[in-house]
Amino acid sequence: MRIGKQDKPYSAISTSTSEKIFVRGRDLCDDIIGKVDFTSYFWLLVTGVEPTATQKKFADAVLAAIAEHGLVPSVVAARMTYAAAPEAFQGAVAAGLLGCGSVVLGSAEIAGKFLAEIVADGDDIDAAAERAVRRLRETKTPFPGFGHPLHADGDPRAKKLLEMAREENAAGAHIRALEAVKNAIPQVIGRPLPVNVNGAIPAVMLDVGFPLGALKGISLLARTASLIGHLQEETERPIGFVLSGKAAEAITYDGPDMK
Secondary structure: OOOOOOOOOOOOOEEEOOOOEEEOOEEHHHHHOOOOOHHHHHHHHHHOOOOOHHHHHHHHHHHHHHHOOOOOHHHHHHHHHHHHOOOOHHHHHHHHHHOOEOOOEOHHHHHHHHHHHHHHOOOOHHHHHHHHHHHHHHOOOOOOOEOOOOOOOOOHHHHHHHHHHHHOOOOOHHHHHHHHHHHHHHHHHOOOOOEOHHHHHHHHHHHOOOOHHHHHHHHHHHHHHHHHHHHHHHHHOOOHHHHHHHHHHHOOOOOOOOO
């Protein structure tokens, strides 16, 4: 049974012969291994071209910024899974990644689409941003890329990335849109909200030329590195069952009376 379009059966990422492996047109052994750092290789895999020095710098920066933030849900899920199934390291990593959605970690993608729509809306970014903020307010939709339960005075990671962008003259239309949204929010809801890292990441990365459709991949790649670190620690200093036990202690049963 045919499902979906099947008239363009091509891929331009990789191919091989009996003696050679080619990735994006480069000889893997002669042109990449030992010569291209992993961040540049990631950019090449995603876009088909190697990054400029500026693009590499910001890809490095955002990967470092989003990789680790303590015992967040993705880490807790991974460590508890590993405690229950220590033979399935890959399953524990997958458990951590599967929960990366619209609230935690995956919100950079949503914020990126939000900013891109504002940029595409017209030349007056301030007016476009205010309209976008009012639309979200009317539907009681959270403002993507804004607010943080801990960093109420501003996410330090976001501040650093935006500071870097200005210092490197890399700030463009998407950072401008982010700032316009930040300015519009108090006018609409009566109070400010800080930019969080998932607002800064898409603004910075879109301005340096990273594709919108692959934004979530940045967070997934970065958090994978962190999960591997946590799982290695779990093998030496296990807390997976501690986390499980504390969860049970924290929740009070309020179902039907037990007889």
